[in-house]
Amino acid sequence: MIVCVAVVGHQNNPLYLQSFTGSDDALKLHHIVHCSLDVIDERVNNPKRSASTLNETFLGLLYPTENYKVYGYLTNTKVKLIMVTTDLDVKDADVRSFFRKFHAAYVDAVCNPFHVPGKKITSNSFSERVGTIVRSFGPSMTL
């Protein structure tokens, strides 16, 4: 189950952060998302990466905490998409497809003429759409 998704801007500032857990560890999820930015920084700035991975938007597993796995995705405008899941055994392909949908939703949200680039995303329809994508992630795992 996905417990948290986040969109992080250029200055590593949160643009959108939604947790889907009923329990009170939302703050912990904030910390997890914030710390995973370190790994993104390291992966993006690491010059040793081979050429084939340079254009890859999916950053893979950022780091495992005891109960969660954190995955990252970097858009071409250097906006970071982060997902935290409690499923400890996730297929890469599923995560990739999730991020593709999430990215599409983000692109649609910032295409809104009333959205100011660089500001937090407060659109309700974006939240709903993300909610749908997140809910559809769980069942696809069990199939």
Added chain:
Amino acid sequence: MEDYPEELRTPPVALVSLAGCPELHHPISAFLHSEQPPINTLALPDFSKASVLARKKNRDPLSQPTPAPPSGILKRDWLLRHRTRVPAVVAALFRADQISGDPAQWLQACTDLENLKSLIHGRSTRLVVVLVQTQAAEELSEDVMTALRKRAEIDPKHLVEFVQNDASDLRQSLNKLASLFAELCLTYYKEEGRRMRSIIEKKSSPFPELNIRYCFKIAIYAEFRRDWSEALKFYEEAYRVLREMANTSTRLPPIQRLVEIKTIAEQLHFKISTLLLHGGKIMEAVARFLKHIKTYRRLVGLPEVDFLHWEWFSRQFLVFAELLETTAASAPTSQSPRFGTAESPFSEWEFQPAYYYQLAANYLREKRCCLEQSSVSKTDLPSKITEAPDSVMPSIHIGQSARLVEEGDIVTVLPLSDAEYVAYALAEAERFQDCYEIIALYKRAQESFSSHGSQRMACLCTLGMAREYYASDDFTNSKQLFDTVAAMYRREGWAPLLWEVLGYLRDCAKRLGLTKEYTAYSLEMAALPVFSISFEKTIDFGPAGPATLSRREEIQREALNFAVETDGDPEPVGLDIDPVSPLRSVLLVAVAFHEQSVKPNSAASLTVSFLSHLPLLFKVDSLEVEFNQPACNFSMSIPLEVSPNKWLRLTHEVKSGQSGKLECLTVKAKINNNLIICCRAESPALMEDLTMWKYENQRETYPTLDPALSLSGQKSIQVDEPNPLVDLTLNSIGPALVGEVFQIPVLVVSTGHVIRGGELKINLVDARGGGMLMSPRETDESDAHHVELLSISGLPEEKEDDPNTDLSEETKSDNIRKIQYSFGVVSVPVLKEGESWCCNLEIRWHRPKSVMVYVSLGYNPGDVDQRVNVHRSLQIEGKVPFFINHRFMMPFRREPLLISNIRSLISPLEEKKVSLALKENNIVIVSAKNCTDVPLNLVSMKIVPEGGTDSNEKLFLVQEISGISNKCIRFVPGEEFRGVFSITPLVAKTSLSLGVVCVEWMRESKKQDQPETVTTKHSLPQVCVEEPPLVAAIKCPPFSIVGDPFSLYIKVKNNTNLLQEIKYSLGDSQNFVFCGAHVHTASVLPGNEHVLSYKFVPFSAGVQQLPRITITSVRYSAQLIPSIAAGTIFVYPAEPKFSLEKNGSELVV
């Protein structure tokens, strides 16, 4: 890791025991220890000490007919014993003389051997006999050797001779001994391992404990042999059996059983990890560790002792982190293409010790949490739990505890019940202060993370530390750490995280009694962009409380009323907000002047705007606005209401009488009479966004009513200088001439201001740019300045009879006069309105150059205390007054033969130098042309020898033939004057300096006083003076009359001591008839003059050309053809009559 016993932490080393010959023990031990692999030695100085090798009397439990269940898994001292007490080889050392000599000694040796044999009986420990020979000569007989071998019951190769008579022998013997020991050790440990393995394989034991024990032993024996793969295999096996046993064993009470299993699992896992890491298999080690964690994670045990589980769990992370840190194996960064993908399931951090340190700290916190709960429940129900027994000690099995009971002299070891154990564990755990250990772990993690550049992770660790300090009431340290964390979250705009940290900080400040900090943190919290939209109120934000709007409002009220509530302290809290302060969102002040510059004493409008993100409206009681010119400060005491998220704009006018920059510095707002917020004023044009609010989706508003001013408005304005009421005039009389002292009058007239402290600055600058008034090559010479400011004349102190005595005193006192080559400063006396002052700048040009003269007058106008400056400039050309030229000539119809002239014709490449004839009158014509635009008066023209006239020896004589007759001659522009001089060299010299032509002139002046004369110099070239060998002169009357005969003489003088032959010829002319030879030769005697005489009769009148005369010197191959001018004569038709006087008197020539 340090808590583990030494024998567990280091790889086992084979053990060999030495007995007898104690003097050899040290060299042998040292040698064996330095071998690869090393061998440890157990040295027994004499055979009586051999009893330490005696084995204990416990039997293998399986060898008994009815096997009893083992009381533990691993014995505590087994490993240590095998590393230090149970040797693989026992070596008995005997001296050769002991064996071969005295029979009593032989008997003693036999007894010792027997003793040793009995001690190692039943073991596979090998016996080696070493015969020590001090000299090679002490060869023992074969019989003795055999007898000894038989006594010892050993193979022949186990009887070694040890020769030590010299170094090479000793080394050889040591090598032999070492290789024998190594071989025997290998065999011993192999056999021991095989024995254990056969036990496992033969009888499948009903007790998994024994299986684990045997697997452990096999692995240890394998480690003794450095067979790492086998060791790893059996450790893994032991680990597997142990995990299976965890669910089935019933041997001990459940709590202690679990403790034992976890302790053994920890040891086994430690061994496995060590082996993997030392083998460089870091990926496998990490995978193994994760599996270990996963396996034991849920094995918490009973809730009253769950703290034991978490302590153990935390220790797993700590030990693994320390192992990772000390291991040589590096994380596979370069090999693995990418972390976190299918091909590499690990992420970067799983190879970093810091990650494990951080988790160890987290679990230690968990342990403390559980411990606190357990302690609480214990105090709640004291009757249920037994008191902790006094003397609990570790039992002989690893992971077990036992109780010592003393009854009189008898000490018995009794097992503990679970209740007793729990009480004991609780009591033990409470003795330790976990928070320091947690902080230390977080610190290690934080340092490691920040060294890897993972700032955010390091920040999280710092947060962990800070929370621990907070929990242990160390608010000073806690506040310091929270501050660093808050800085990070502020920078990246993580409002909810910052909210939590600020909550802690606020509480720390409150507890430390820091009113100012408390207010600052509270206000910052209240102004944070957190809303209750996405956060449930159930989230624990620590002391901050829920991140909601209502909580923010509450905090704002608390902060603004805080000082009032505390006491009637008259000292209000002062907060400074600068452009980098996080409190900018509390109160942001933008100040914008409407104009960019303003005239002095006229009003400039400015807008002061306030923006606050505090959730509630607040009142500002009074306002003080401060400028860099304190006279402009103003204050307002009208109450202002600052609404949330909305600019409050005030427009005000200020007047400044002082020119320069007027800048708004600070705005002080007083709130509730207990809080003064001092904001640094910011220009709207340069204002940065608020860190925490710039990402919020809210309406853009402008600090000023005019949006354009919001983009360009500045907090400073330029106040202009007052207009100068003074006339400064610079005059010049046309171009300056090189050499003269050129005067530029400067006139200062006050037209409204009283000039006080006036200062006139003069600056000469090259008009073509560059500013250099001297040539760069000549800078070191003091007089190399092309244009020089000489002095300033007409200054008041020079006028002794200054009528204004009251002013002259002042001017004398603060007189400034400083003149350099291109710069000068003079003071200007006090001038009242309408008065004037004048001076002349005296400038001399050394080279023709165009110069800009800048003159600026700075003064204090009487009324205002500031300076006013007036600037004027004038470009002046510097020109050369005269263009001077010269020409050398010979006297008319006189031609000396100059050899150098002939030579220069032959080789024209040589430098041509003018040649003059010695002791002949050489003519120099000097022409001077006025090339200025003004008429000039020429005073004199002279040729002055170089270096003055004081030279002792006269090298040449100068005679002025025609020059300036009367006082001076006026020359209009373009007019040329010629002076004729005759130079008679007295000495023959190849290089003679003729000196300088000095032209003395002056400007034409209308004034009475004569201006100074100026001398312009022109140097004459170096000439060559030589003695002419022949001088030819033609003597002829100036005119003749038709039909009237006249004589023409050609005189050739020979100046040499040689006979000179000359040829001469005369051409025909139709205008003349003459008598004399047409072509002839003549010889001129030395020192003599030869005269050729002709008589001519002209036929026709007018200017007539005489027949062509040619004189050739045979010796010098030089031909003289007189010039056309020299061969021309005027012929009158009849005798002329010149009327010279008006009265008609006639002069007959």
